[in-house]
Amino acid sequence: MKLFIARVGLLLALLALWYGLTEHGLLPPFFFGRPQLVGEVLVRWIGSGMIFRHLGVTLLETALAFVIGIALGVSSGLWLGLSPRVAALLDPFIKACNAMPRVVLAPIFATWFGLGIASKVALGITLVFFVVFFNVYQGVKDVNPLLVANARMLGATPRALVRHVYWPSAMSWVFSSLHTAVGMAFVGAVVGEYLGSAQGVGYLILQAEGSFDINAVFAGIVILTVCALALDALVSLAERRFLKWRPGSAGANT
Amino acid sequence: MSETALQWQGVTLAFGGAAPVLQAVNLRVAAHEFLCIVGPTGCGKSTLLNLAAGLLAPSAGTVEVFGKPLTGINRRAGYLFQGDALLPWRNARENVAAGLVFHGRPRAIARADADEWLGRVGLGAAAERYPHQLSGGMKKRVALAQMLALKPEILLMDEPFSALDVQTRSLMENELLALWSAKRRAVVFITHDLEEAIALGDRVVVMSAGPASRPVGEFVIDLPRPRDVAEIRMTPAFVDLHREIWQLLKGEVQKAYAAGAEART
Numbered sequence: 001m002k003l004f005i006a007r008v009g010l011l012l013a014l015l016a017l018w019y020g021l022t023e024h025g026l027l028p029p030f031f032f033g034r035p036q037l038v039g040e041v042l043v044r045w046i047g048s049g050m051i052f053r054h055l056g057v058t059l060l061e062t063a064l065a066f067v068i069g070i071a072l073g074v075s076s077g078l079w080l081g082l083s084p085r086v087a088a089l090l091d092p093f094i095k096a097c098n099a100m101p102r103v104v105l106a107p108i109f110a111t112w113f114g115l116g117i118a119s120k121v122a123l124g125i126t127l128v129f130f131v132v133f134f135n136v137y138q139g140v141k142d143v144n145p146l147l148v149a150n151a152r153m154l155g156a157t158p159r160a161l162v163r164h165v166y167w168p169s170a171m172s173w174v175f176s177s178l179h180t181a182v183g184m185a186f187v188g189a190v191v192g193e194y195l196g197s198a199q200g201v202g203y204l205i206l207q208a209e210g211s212f213d214i215n216a217v218f219a220g221i222v223i224l225t226v227c228a229l230a231l232d233a234l235v236s237l238a239e240r241r242f243l244k245w246r247p248g249s250a251g252a253n254t
Numbered sequence: 255m256s257e258t259a260l261q262w263q264g265v266t267l268a269f270g271g272a273a274p275v276l277q278a279v280n281l282r283v284a285a286h287e288f289l290c291i292v293g294p295t296g297c298g299k300s301t302l303l304n305l306a307a308g309l310l311a312p313s314a315g316t317v318e319v320f321g322k323p324l325t326g327i328n329r330r331a332g333y334l335f336q337g338d339a340l341l342p343w344r345n346a347r348e349n350v351a352a353g354l355v356f357h358g359r360p361r362a363i364a365r366a367d368a369d370e371w372l373g374r375v376g377l378g379a380a381a382e383r384y385p386h387q388l389s390g391g392m393k394k395r396v397a398l399a400q401m402l403a404l405k406p407e408i409l410l411m412d413e414p415f416s417a418l419d420v421q422t423r424s425l426m427e428n429e430l431l432a433l434w435s436a437k438r439r440a441v442v443f444i445t446h447d448l449e450e451a452i453a454l455g456d457r458v459v460v461m462s463a464g465p466a467s468r469p470v471g472e473f474v475i476d477l478p479r480p481r482d483v484a485e486i487r488m489t490p491a492f493v494d495l496h497r498e499i500w501q502l503l504k505g506e507v508q509k510a511y512a513a514g515a516e517a518r519t
Contacts, residue, residue, distance in 0.1 A: 154353035
């Protein structure tokens with residue numbers, strides 16, 4: 001509780017600093033905005049309900065990119081983790097794809113999939129996929145060989161091994177990658193919108209920039225930050241629910 | 255002589271071009287016999303067990319299970335590993351039930367069976383706990399229940415109690431003997447601890463120092479059963495056996511130590 005008060009205090013202090021610097025002309029408000037005006041924009045957006053349509057689009061893109069990216073990442077990670085030959089063949093290609101700055105794909109996706117949500121989802125998927133893929137791949141390769149030997153002695157068929165040993169083992173790695181993955185999905189959606197769209201929070205920010213409305217830009221950033229934190233909290237919730245077996249996790253009573 | 259449960263016939267195992275780990279091993283375990291295998295570090299004791307389990311295939315020779323050559327996993331054997339092999343994401347009950355489910359038993363029946371086995375190893379109250387919430391001795395009990403629930407005819411044990419403290423270890427040894435006496439099965443028990451081998455076994459086999467390890471001595475342990483592993487160590491018969499076997503084992507241990515020292519310099 002003390003910590004919480006201290007954190008709120010720090011936030012208020014930073015806002016006060018911002019207010020002071022811009023109010024007394026130490027920082028030009030034209031470039032740095034004003035906290036009270038940012039608040040006004042937020043109230044206007046939320047009051048008119050206009051923000052929810054844009055936010056809904058951005059969150060839909062994020063959710064689709066997140067779910068599809070994870071599904072592809074998990075299945076490819078399991079597949080390559082269990083087939084060393086295919087993994088050896090594809091290794092340099094995967095490394096190349098991962099090293100490529102994938103944000104530059106956004107314009108290509110825009111021409112392929114149009115300016116609707118599909119191009120944003122595609123960009124998000126390319127970002128989410130690799131995070132999840134590498135975690136699952138590593139997770140499958142790092143499965144404790146003793147667990148595999150024991151399960152085989154207990155009569156596990158190759159299919160049962162995947163389902164009861166490799167899969168749960170990989171899942172614990174997937175969860176540790178989900179925090180990064182959900183952020184990536186969000187980045188994909190917003191950057192995609194920013195580079196060309198007709199709706200979404202990224203579009204709002206782009207519009208505001210076009211009219212030099214720096215306060216609206218900051219308002220958009222605030223909305224995005226709050227949403228990113230909320231998504232991260234959702235992942236933590238899921239993590240607590242599914243990883244209760246892990247030492248040090250919530251639900252463990254020793 | 256009673257039925258043969260397990261037999262290594264001229265078994266050699268080599269990895270790549272290196273010197274073989276095991277060289278022409280001939281060894282037989284009767285269907286109701288408790289066989290202990292001792293030997294210095296690095297003599298391929300665990301390898302011998304992995305061959306019997308079917309986790310490894312011999313480079314030469316055959317492993318026979320109840321008279322039939324073994325191919326693939328040994329379905330009539332259970333294996334208690336040295337390390338912790340419980341699935342960390344399953345609680346004790348689900349861990350014990352795992353083998354039963356793998357064998358196609360419906361989940362509800364497997365769980366009921368698992369609870370019964372947990373009760374038998376004294377963990378009836380810990381069924382809901384996850385492995386990280388169990389002590390080393392409790393984990394071993396769960397692993398024991400996991401193995402026994404499948405009613406294997408051959409029990410393979412690889413230094414199962416070596417990581418436990420001395421008191422827990424004697425308790426577990428006595429419990430193992432009690433479970434085994436209730437239903438005698440073939441046991442192959444690997445240990446580096448000669449006292450443990452004599453206290454538990456019907457027969458003790460001494461392996462030579464590696465590489466190219468093989469059995470170099472065999473001793474029948476005719477101590478009366480039921481035994482208490484802590485008390486039996488004090489009896490004169492035990493001490494005599496220990497002295498006799500140690501004469502042989504000491505030489506192998508010294509050879510292994512010398513080879514190790516050579517490799518280090």
